[in-house]
Amino acid sequence: MIDASVLETEFHAAQEAVTRQGDVVRSLKAAVKDGKAEKSAVDEAIEKLKDVKLDMERKKKAYEDATGKTSGANKEAFRAAMLNALERRLFFIPSFKIYGSVAGFYDYGPPGCAMKQNVTQTWRNHFVLEENMLEVECPAVTPEIVLKASGHVERFTDFMVTDVKTGDCHRADHLLEHALEALLEDARNPPSPKAAHAARDLLARVGELGAEELGAALTQYGVKAPDTKNDISAPFPFNLMFKTSIGPRGDLVGYLRPETAQGIFVNFKDLLYYNGSKLPFAAAQIGNSYRNEISPRAGLLRVREFTQAEIEHFCNPADKSHPKFQSVAEVAPLLYSRALQMGEEKKPQRMALGDAVSKGIIANETLAYFIGRTYLFAQRIGLNPDRVRFRQHLQHEMAHYAEDCWDFEVECSYGWVECAGLADRSAYDLNAHSSMSKVELSAYERFAEPKEVDVLSIVPNKKELGKLFKKDAKAIADALEAMGECDALEMQQKLAAGQPVPFKVDGQVFDMQPGFVEIKKERKKMSGRNFTPAVIEPSFGIGRILYCVFEHCFYTREGDEARSVFRFTPVTAPVKCTVFPLLQRAELNERAEAMSTALTRERLSNTVDTTGTTIGKRYARTDEIGVPFAITIDYQTVEDSTATLRERDSTAQVRVPLAELPGLVRRLTDMELTWEEVAAKYPAQAAPAQDE
Numbered sequence: 001m002i003d004a005s006v007l008e009t010e011f012h013a014a015q016e017a018v019t020r021q022g023d024v025v026r027s028l029k030a031a032v033k034d035g036k037a038e039k040s041a042v043d044e045a046i047e048k049l050k051d052v053k054l055d056m057e058r059k060k061k062a063y064e065d066a067t068g069k070t071s072g073a074n075k076e077a078f079r080a081a082m083l084n085a086l087e088r089r090l091f092f093i094p095s096f097k098i099y100g101s102v103a104g105f106y107d108y109g110p111p112g113c114a115m116k117q118n119v120t121q122t123w124r125n126h127f128v129l130e131e132n133m134l135e136v137e138c139p140a141v142t143p144e145i146v147l148k149a150s151g152h153v154e155r156f157t158d159f160m161v162t163d164v165k166t167g168d169c170h171r172a173d174h175l176l177e178h179a180l181e182a183l184l185e186d187a188r189n190p191p192s193p194k195a196a197h198a199a200r201d202l203l204a205r206v207g208e209l210g211a212e213e214l215g216a217a218l219t220q221y222g223v224k225a226p227d228t229k230n231d232i233s234a235p236f237p238f239n240l241m242f243k244t245s246i247g248p249r250g251d252l253v254g255y256l257r258p259e260t261a262q263g264i265f266v267n268f269k270d271l272l273y274y275n276g277s278k279l280p281f282a283a284a285q286i287g288n289s290y291r292n293e294i295s296p297r298a299g300l301l302r303v304r305e306f307t308q309a310e311i312e313h314f315c316n317p318a319d320k321s322h323p324k325f326q327s328v329a330e331v332a333p334l335l336y337s338r339a340l341q342m343g344e345e346k347k348p349q350r351m352a353l354g355d356a357v358s359k360g361i362i363a364n365e366t367l368a369y370f371i372g373r374t375y376l377f378a379q380r381i382g383l384n385p386d387r388v389r390f391r392q393h394l395q396h397e398m399a400h401y402a403e404d405c406w407d408f409e410v411e412c413s414y415g416w417v418e419c420a421g422l423a424d425r426s427a428y429d430l431n432a433h434s435s436m437s438k439v440e441l442s443a444y445e446r447f448a449e450p451k452e453v454d455v456l457s458i459v460p461n462k463k464e465l466g467k468l469f470k471k472d473a474k475a476i477a478d479a480l481e482a483m484g485e486c487d488a489l490e491m492q493q494k495l496a497a498g499q500p501v502p503f504k505v506d507g508q509v510f511d512m513q514p515g516f517v518e519i520k521k522e523r524k525k526m527s528g529r530n531f532t533p534a535v536i537e538p539s540f541g542i543g544r545i546l547y548c549v550f551e552h553c554f555y556t557r558e559g560d561e562a563r564s565v566f567r568f569t570p571v572t573a574p575v576k577c578t579v580f581p582l583l584q585r586a587e588l589n590e591r592a593e594a595m596s597t598a599l600t601r602e603r604l605s606n607t608v609d610t611t612g613t614t615i616g617k618r619y620a621r622t623d624e625i626g627v628p629f630a631i632t633i634d635y636q637t638v639e640d641s642t643a644t645l646r647e648r649d650s651t652a653q654v655r656v657p658l659a660e661l662p663g664l665v666r667r668l669t670d671m672e673l674t675w676e677e678v679a680a681k682y683p684a685q686a687a688p689a690q691d692e
Helices: 004-033 039-067 075-088 110-131 144-150 172-184 193-203 211-220 261-266 268-274 338-342 353-358 365-380 428-437 462-481 485-496 542-553 586-601 615-623 635-640 658-669 675-681
Strands: 092-094 106-108 141-143 157-162 169-171 236-239 243-246 252-256 281-290 305-315 334-336 388-392 404-412 415-424 443-460 501-505 508-512 517-531 534-541 554-557 560-566 577-581 606-608 629-633 642-647 653-657
Touching: 004 039, 004 338, 039 193, 075 092, 075 542, 075 554, 075 560, 106 110, 110 281, 110 305, 110 365, 110 542, 141 144, 141 243, 144 252, 144 261, 144 428, 157 172, 157 211, 169 172, 172 193, 172 211, 261 268, 261 281, 261 305, 261 428, 268 281, 305 365, 305 542, 334 338, 338 388, 353 365, 365 388, 365 404, 365 415, 365 534, 388 415, 404 542, 415 542, 428 462, 428 534, 443 462, 443 485, 462 501, 462 508, 485 501, 485 517, 534 542, 542 554, 560 615, 577 586, 577 615, 586 606, 586 629, 586 635, 586 658, 615 629, 629 658, 635 642, 642 658, 642 675, 653 658, 653 675, 658 675
Parallel strands: 334 388, 577 606, 577 629
Antiparallel strands: 092 106, 141 252, 157 169, 157 236, 243 252, 281 305, 305 534, 388 404, 404 415, 415 534, 443 517, 501 508, 554 560, 629 642, 642 653
C-alpha cells in the first residue's frame, strides 16, 4: 500500500505543476501580443495545462481514496474549517442575514471589527506616521465630473448578460470562459482537433473581446444561464459604480467612489501649499470604496463595499530617488519580474531591492522603497513571508501611462490573490484633472542658478483628432499630453519618418499619424520651471489583506483537530490578553478584576473569564479568537502577588509579579519584546493537564 504522505507530496507537486503551466500560458499570451510568439505555442501550452490539471485531479483522488479524508491536502476543507471558526466566533457574517443576505456585503462582528481596526492602525503607523504623510478624509459621494476626468464614467465597466426569464445577472466573459474550459476538458465527448484549436484560440483572448464579438461567441457555443439553463441576453456594458443624485432636485449626478485616490488628486494644489510647496511629499487616505460587482464571490476577496488604504507619493519626474531607500535596500522579498514570468522556470526569486533597482528590474528607488515597506508591513501583521510575492505587470497589462507596476500578491486557498498594487502612474492623473477642471495642478522648481534646459513640448492636434476619433479624441489627447519623455521622443522619431505609431488608450489601440501631434524639445534659459509631478501609488485592499491574515494564521492543535487556533501577531489580535481566576472564589475574582483594570489603563484590550469551566477549556476558547496572552490568578497570587502569564502558540507559562504584568504585556503587544526574552527572565510555570 502506498504511504499516504507520498500521495500527499505527489498531489502538492501536481498543484505546483498546474500553477507553473498556468504562468507559461499567461507569458505566451503576452509574447503573442508583443509579436514574439505564435498562437500555436499558446495552443500547445493550453493543451499541456489541460493534461497537468487532469493529472492533479487523479493524484488528489488517489490521496482522498487512500486516507478517507480531505483535510491537509484539500484547500476547500481547510477553508471550510477556518470559515466555520470565523463565523461561529463572529469575526464576520453576511450582512442583512435575517432578510436572506445580499451578495457582496459583510458585517464585522466584535473580534473582526477590532482586528480590522488593528490592521488599519498598524498600516497607518507603518506608513503615514513613519513617512510623515499628509492624511486626508474625503467624501464617498463624488460628483460625476470628477470621475469623468479620471475615466471611470466611460471605462469602468464589465460586460454583463441577463437570464431572459429570471433576470439574474452574470459576467459575460466568465460564462464564456467556463463554457470553453468545459468543452476542452470534456473527456467523454472531446471536440475535434479543429474545434479544440478554435476554442483554445478564443479562450486565450476572451478578455479582449468587444460586445459584438463576445455575443457572437456566446451564441456559437450555446452558452446558457449557469443555474437555470435559460437563454441569456446579448452582452452589454455595465458600469461598476453605484450611481446616485446629489441634492433634492436630483439634477447633479454623483457616484459612490470606486477608489479613494481621486480625493487626493483633486486636493493636490492645497496639499502642496500646506507642505510649503515642497516636493516630494505623500498624501494618504483610508476609507470605504464601492464597486457594484456583477457576481461577487470568494467572501471578503470580492465585495461591493470595501476599505482601501491608498498613498499618492508626488515627486519630480526627473528624480524618483528616495531619502530612506537605504533602509530597505537589503530587504529581499520574492520578486516575480517580467523576465522570470517569461522565462523557463516561472518562479519568483528573492532579490535585495538595492540589486533590483541597480539592475533596472524595478524602475526607481521610490517604487522599490514602497515594495520594501509593504513586505515589512506584511510580516508585522502575520502574513507568511514565503507566501507573499511582488509580481511585475507584463507590458500588455500596464496602463499606457504607467512607467512600472507591481502587484503585492498573497497565496491563500484561492491561489495568489492581489492585495495591493504599487504603480508609477507618471503624471497622468494630475494632467487629467487639470485638463477637465482648467486648474493648473503643477509644482515649481527653482534652479540654484539660471540655466539652459531642454523643454519637452507635446501639443496634440485636437482638430484632427476630433475629426477622426470623435468621442475618443479627448482621451487620446489627454494620454498624449501625459506621455513620459522616453515614449514621447520615440513616437516623435517614428512620426518624423512618416510611420504610423500604434498608441494604446484604455485598452483600445489608435494609429497616430504625422500631423496628429507635435512633439519637440526646445532649449531655453530659465531660472526655474513648472512641471506636473509624477505619482507613485501604493493602494491596499484592507479586507483582502485581512482575509489572507486569517488563512495564514489558522491551524489546529497537533493531535486534536477540534481545537482551532489563530496565531495572530500581538499587534493585530482582537483581544490582547485574557484574565482567568483559577476558581470561582471572591478573593481570586477581586484580583482578576484589578488586573483587568490595570491592563485597560495600558490601553490593552482584555476580557475576564469567570465562567466555571476548566482552565484548559477557557484557554482553548480564547485561542480560537487568537488572544496571544493569558494571565491566571491562583492561590499563589494571594500569597506572593504573582500570577502566571501564558503564551498562546507554545502554551508555555511563566510566573510574573502582578505589578510588572501590565507593562510586560504592553511591551509584548507592541512587539518590542519577544516571548523568548520573557521566558529567559521569569521562572517557568507548569501548564495544567488540560493545556498539554
